[in-house]
Amino acid sequence: xxxxxxxxxxxxLLITMALSGTALKRLPLSSAMIYLAIGGALGPAGWAxxxxxxxxxxxxxxxxxxxAVLISLFAVGLKLxxxxxxxxxxxxxxxxxxxxxxxxxxxxxxxxxxxxxxxGAAVLLGAILAPTDPxxxxxxxxxxxxxxxxxxxxxxxxxxLNDGAAFPFVMLGLGLxxxxxxxxxxxxxxxxxxxxxxxxxxxxxxALGHLIGxxxxxxxxxxxxxxxxxxxxxxxLIALTYGLSILLHTYGFLxxxxxxxxxxxxxAAPVDEAKPTLxxxxxxxxxxxxxxxxxAESASAFMMHEMEGxxxxxxxxxxxxxxxxxxxxxxxxxxxxxxxxxxxxxxFVVRPLSVWLGxxxxxxxxxxxxxxxxxxxxxxxxxxxxxxxxxxGLSLALAEQIIAxxxxxxxASIVLHGISVxxxxxxxxxxxxxxxxx
Numbered sequence: 001x002x003x004x005x006x007x008x009x010x011x012x013l014l015i016t017m018a019l020s021g022t023a024l025k026r027l028p029l030s031s032a033m034i035y036l037a038i039g040g041a042l043g044p045a046g047w048a049x050x051x052x053x054x055x056x057x058x059x060x061x062x063x064x065x066x067x068a069v070l071i072s073l074f075a076v077g078l079k080l081x082x083x084x085x086x087x088x089x090x091x092x093x094x095x096x097x098x099x100x101x102x103x104x105x106x107x108x109x110x111x112x113x114x115x116x117x118x119x120g121a122a123v124l125l126g127a128i129l130a131p132t133d134p135x136x137x138x139x140x141x142x143x144x145x146x147x148x149x150x151x152x153x154x155x156x157x158x159x160x161l162n163d164g165a166a167f168p169f170v171m172l173g174l175g176l177x178x179x180x181x182x183x184x185x186x187x188x189x190x191x192x193x194x195x196x197x198x199x200x201x202x203x204x205x206x207a208l209g210h211l212i213g214x215x216x217x218x219x220x221x222x223x224x225x226x227x228x229x230x231x232x233x234x235x236x237l238i239a240l241t242y243g244l245s246i247l248l249h250t251y252g253f254l255x256x257x258x259x260x261x262x263x264x265x266x267x268a269a270p271v272d273e274a275k276p277t278l279x280x281x282x283x284x285x286x287x288x289x290x291x292x293x294x295x296a297e298s299a300s301a302f303m304m305h306e307m308e309g310x311x312x313x314x315x316x317x318x319x320x321x322x323x324x325x326x327x328x329x330x331x332x333x334x335x336x337x338x339x340x341x342x343x344x345x346x347x348f349v350v351r352p353l354s355v356w357l358g359x360x361x362x363x364x365x366x367x368x369x370x371x372x373x374x375x376x377x378x379x380x381x382x383x384x385x386x387x388x389x390x391x392x393g394l395s396l397a398l399a400e401q402i403i404a405x406x407x408x409x410x411x412a413s414i415v416l417h418g419i420s421v422x423x424x425x426x427x428x429x430x431x432x433x434x435x436x437x438x
Contacts, residue, residue, distance in 0.1 A: 039327020077260020092157025
């Protein structure tokens with residue numbers, strides 16, 4: 001397809017989504033559903049304008065999905081303003097560790113006994129499909145850092161944590177397939193792939209987010225320097241954190257998420273100066289913005305506001321690109337009936353069961369447990385792990401089988417969760433308001 005045609009299609013799509021964004025919020029539709037349909041129309045099953053064969057373009061798709069997930073994980077970290085010592089973190093931690101581990105185990109059992117996969121292949125499939133997605137879950141995420149809703153916070157925190165926490169299971173599956181060194185009796189996997197890579201990733205990201213944030217706020221509040229270009233700061237911190245974490249053999253996804261969390265908690269040190277006078281309108285002059293950015297009382301909030309806005313735009317662009325490609329890739333899969341049954345089993349049995357077991361004894365209402373059980377959205381993170389595994393040397397037959405299951409699972413999640421998110425979230429908010437009035 002020629003460049004001018006690409007430009008026309010891209011321009012029409014972007015303008016259409018900009019004009020229809022408000023209307024979509026009132027309908028049982030999500031933007032991802034529309035991107036998926038358009039991607040299918042542009043792919044080999046439609047006009048054949050794009051042909052992203054997942055086997056031929058696995059390296060490009062791995063890096064593209066990797067970038068999309070990194071942007072989203074950093075944005076999620078910036079949104080989670082609850083103090084780390086707060087009990088509100090108990091739910092997302094249990095979902096990201098206990099429930100995800102149970103999900104991997106259940107998928108492994110189904111893969112071995114139901115799909116006829118080897119143990120390594122079944123573990124790998126479980127690791128690919130277990131993490132929930134921060135990219136496509138914007139409708140159920142926290143709205144801002146001050147949002148304390150237990151449902152939104154739990155789903156947001158789970159998506160931020162388990163996209164990195166799934167990596168040890170991916171490496172275990174690859175090791176059982178002979179594509180990664182697990183060490184004798186799995187010592188290397190436990191010491192390096194679990195303990196060091198997880199802990200090191202969180203510490204690396206947390207330290208960089210804290211230090212860079214402190215430096216920027218110090219320069220702004222004490223010296224009126226380094227004002228503006230918060231977009232560069234966001235991209236730079238993501239790139240620096242991810243690159244350093246990979247060099248240290250830790251998990252970059254967890255590091256970038258931790259960097260966002262740490263940056264959100266940095267506050268400027270107080271200085272003796274007058275509080276800036278701001279107009280009450282939402283439109284600020286350049287001088288007023290600079291006053292906000294450099295005053296100790298507002299510098300942190302202003303930096304977060306600028307970064308969150310920029311990351312939200314990047315997230316939307318990344319979502320559009322990746323889901324379009326996903327729609328086109330569906331033409332390359334051949335899904336047997338047993339795999340369709342597997343997808344339904346994962347949505348309606350495995351996810352609810354893993355959430356129920358993971359949250360035993362936890363402080364959550366019945367409505368919240370039901371909603372958390374349903375909104376285990378799969379998306380770009382699963383595509384990344386799929387492409388990563390293919391590039392580690394999966395056999396052609398196994399790669400084709402896992403591609404079919406994974407892409408079908410993600411597409412089904414986009415459609416079913418996209419249809420249900422608006423009415424279910426409205427119902428949840430109404431029931432929550434009624435409960436508060438009692």
